[in-house]
Amino acid sequence: MTSKAKIHLDRVAKTYPGSKVPAVDELTLDILEGEILVLVGPSGCGKSTTLRLINRMIEPSGGRIMLDGEDVTKANPDKLRRRIGYVIQQIGLFPHQTIAQNIGTVPKMLGWDKKKIAARADELLATVGLDPEQYRDRFPKELSGGQAQRVGVARALGADPDIMLMDEPFGAIDPITRDRLQNEFLRLQEELHKTIVFVTHDIDEAIKMGDRIAILGERSTIRQYDTPERILAYPVDDFVNDFIGTGSTIKGLNFQQVSSLTLPDYPAIRPEDSADVARGKLDAAGEEWLVLLDDAGHPQRWLSTDDVAAGPSTYGEKGEEVGDTLNQDDTLFTALEHMVQSAAGKSCVVDESGRFAGVVEMAHLNKAIRRAQYEAQRHYEEMERA
Amino acid sequence: MSDTQTLERDDAPAAGVPEPDDAPKRVRRSPGEVINSLSLVIAPVLIAGLGVLVFVYYRSLDLENAPTQQRSALDWSDRLQPQITQHLTIAFWSSLLTIVIAIPIGVMLTRPGLRKIAPGVLAVANSGQALPAYGLLVIGITVGGQGQRTAIVALAIYALLPVLRNTMVGLEGVDRNLLEAGKGMGMTRLQVLGRIELPLAVPVIIAGVRTAVVLTIGMAALAALIGGGGLGITIFSGIKLNQTPVLLIGAAIVILIALVFDYAGALAERFLKPRGL
Numbered sequence: 001m002t003s004k005a006k007i008h009l010d011r012v013a014k015t016y017p018g019s020k021v022p023a024v025d026e027l028t029l030d031i032l033e034g035e036i037l038v039l040v041g042p043s044g045c046g047k048s049t050t051l052r053l054i055n056r057m058i059e060p061s062g063g064r065i066m067l068d069g070e071d072v073t074k075a076n077p078d079k080l081r082r083r084i085g086y087v088i089q090q091i092g093l094f095p096h097q098t099i100a101q102n103i104g105t106v107p108k109m110l111g112w113d114k115k116k117i118a119a120r121a122d123e124l125l126a127t128v129g130l131d132p133e134q135y136r137d138r139f140p141k142e143l144s145g146g147q148a149q150r151v152g153v154a155r156a157l158g159a160d161p162d163i164m165l166m167d168e169p170f171g172a173i174d175p176i177t178r179d180r181l182q183n184e185f186l187r188l189q190e191e192l193h194k195t196i197v198f199v200t201h202d203i204d205e206a207i208k209m210g211d212r213i214a215i216l217g218e219r220s221t222i223r224q225y226d227t228p229e230r231i232l233a234y235p236v237d238d239f240v241n242d243f244i245g246t247g248s249t250i251k252g253l254n255f256q257q258v259s260s261l262t263l264p265d266y267p268a269i270r271p272e273d274s275a276d277v278a279r280g281k282l283d284a285a286g287e288e289w290l291v292l293l294d295d296a297g298h299p300q301r302w303l304s305t306d307d308v309a310a311g312p313s314t315y316g317e318k319g320e321e322v323g324d325t326l327n328q329d330d331t332l333f334t335a336l337e338h339m340v341q342s343a344a345g346k347s348c349v350v351d352e353s354g355r356f357a358g359v360v361e362m363a364h365l366n367k368a369i370r371r372a373q374y375e376a377q378r379h380y381e382e383m384e385r386a
Numbered sequence: 387m388s389d390t391q392t393l394e395r396d397d398a399p400a401a402g403v404p405e406p407d408d409a410p411k412r413v414r415r416s417p418g419e420v421i422n423s424l425s426l427v428i429a430p431v432l433i434a435g436l437g438v439l440v441f442v443y444y445r446s447l448d449l450e451n452a453p454t455q456q457r458s459a460l461d462w463s464d465r466l467q468p469q470i471t472q473h474l475t476i477a478f479w480s481s482l483l484t485i486v487i488a489i490p491i492g493v494m495l496t497r498p499g500l501r502k503i504a505p506g507v508l509a510v511a512n513s514g515q516a517l518p519a520y521g522l523l524v525i526g527i528t529v530g531g532q533g534q535r536t537a538i539v540a541l542a543i544y545a546l547l548p549v550l551r552n553t554m555v556g557l558e559g560v561d562r563n564l565l566e567a568g569k570g571m572g573m574t575r576l577q578v579l580g581r582i583e584l585p586l587a588v589p590v591i592i593a594g595v596r597t598a599v600v601l602t603i604g605m606a607a608l609a610a611l612i613g614g615g616g617l618g619i620t621i622f623s624g625i626k627l628n629q630t631p632v633l634l635i636g637a638a639i640v641i642l643i644a645l646v647f648d649y650a651g652a653l654a655e656r657f658l659k660p661r662g663l
């Protein structure tokens with residue numbers, strides 16, 4: 001991601017005729033090239049209006065819109081919109097046109113030749129995970145909701161625009177399909193590096209999709225504008241805090257990986273170690289549970305002081321199974337999930353070959369969260385000073 | 387046949403209904419559609435049956451020995467055939483005039499700038515139809531004098547409403563989201579109209595045209611009153627001369643023509659409907 005502003009909104013405002021209160025009040029915003037910026041906020045805060053100001057579906061009543069440093073506030077709106085992909089919640093596939101014709105809408109307006117349009121439609125269908133052979137000649141009514149939204153995305157990508165505006169694109173889709181579409185879209189974005197402005201009212205979707213999130217209050221004023229992890233670690237005011245809701249700290253664990261923790265040595269024994277060795281290790285570490293490894297060093301069971309009393313022959317029956325183990329690239333959220341299910345209240349970490357590499361405990365998560373909060377706080381203090 | 391037709395819209399599946407994402411959606415034909423296609427087969431049979439009935443009745447009249455008035459009124463090549471031609475001519479030009487006037491007005495009245503005056507224009511068109519057709523013809527005489535041309539214009543005004551109203555209803559009935567999507571992709575207003583709105587409004591507009599055509603064919607019988615010719619001559623002379631067979635034959639031919647064109651309209655509605663709807 002380069003730090004060049006792809007879209008620059010300069011004190012953009014919208015006041016509807018006959019209304020004294022502006023719907024969008026002098027919004028200034030930089031959207032960087034290749035990032036997904038999520039506009040999120042409560043209903044009626046003007047986030048959709050803000051999005052529609054960018055492609056001038058709504059004409060701003062003040063301010064400037066710059067794309068690639070070019071002022072487009074007065075440019076021909078139709079030509080402007082052909083450069084910008086646009087996806088809406090209702091999808092709006094044209095029912096009287098085939099899927100391929102729908103996808104070819106913008107290329108056709110741009111005057112591409114027929115062969116190129118057809119090839120592009122096939123390519124995009126494959127990109128969004130639909131078999132071109134099967135789908136290109138279908139009509140929209142023959143698609144399910146999820147498929148229709150995939151086609152909606154493909155159509156927005158039609159002429160390969162740099163910028164995509166997405167207005168609650170997955171809002172009307174059932175949760176399971178939505179999750180799948182979100183993941184597919186993020187994967188797609190890794191290849192495409194579009195500059196995307198994404199509107200949602202769902203903070204979880206915002207956290208999942210956004211490289212950065214702008215939390216909007218009334219009249220589309222920016223309450224906080226930052227990466228999801230910093231917003232979760234340090235909500236700047238009560239409004240943001242209320243909006244991101246309870247569990248924000250725990251959601252923040254999604255943004256840290258096990259590899260970021262420095263794990264201290266944890267007592268572990270081999271199948272052949274005696275009860276005395278085991279007890280010695282437990283006492284030395286001051287722990288209640290130790291980990292039983294197999295000959296290859298893979299963690300097997302949690303054993304307490306009582307469990308080791310009868311010696312090596314009964315290790316296999318005593319204690320509790322270790323269960324799922326964590327890899328270095330698992331998130332701390334996953335670690336927490338494993339932890340609350342584990343008998344010891346801890347979770348084993350393994351290296352690439354599955355060998356025991358340490359244990360994550362609640363104290364580690366606690367430290368990680370506090371560190372994130374501290375860093376976010378310092379970031380904001382520095383910003384204030386600057 | 388109705389001049390306002392409800393739009394069948396296939397909305398995206400309701401939110402919250404889990405739907406297997408990759409399973410192709412089955413498109414079932416609704417019972418209404420099945421009945422519709424059945425009627426496309428049955429209607430011509432009935433119309434042909436009626437035609438045969440009229441023909442048999444005409445043949446059974448024994449015109450050789452009938453009263454002179456009846457014989458001359460029902461003479462095929464001297465009276466009936468030219469009248470049918472006149473009748474169709476009046477109906478054709480009148481319908482064409484209706485379409486050429488009503489559809490563009492309907493389009494204009496649904497554009498943002500003119501939408502405000504739409505109710506007013508509809509009220510005027512409404513009163514055009516509320517006026518007795520005979521009255522309209524009489525007014526026509528005072529403006530344009532007697533003759534076929536006056537009849538054509540008067541009938542065109544009379545049939546304006548169904549086409550105008552259906553054009554407006556059809557265009558207004560197009561899902562706003564489609565217009566939003568089209569505009570959002572950079573379609574000009576004209577492109578939105580030509581590529582999205584009009585194609586999607588076609589079924590409703592055609593239904594209006596069908597109504598207007600049938601109406602005009604029926605009303606063209608009145609053209610005879612102002613010297614416009616057509617089958618009205620036979621019908622009215624049947625009444626005046628108290629010759630029931632003459633009246634019956636004249637009316638029956640008008641009915642037959644109207645039914646044939648109504649059926650043609652049904653076919654047009656069916657086959658001009660854009661695929662995918």
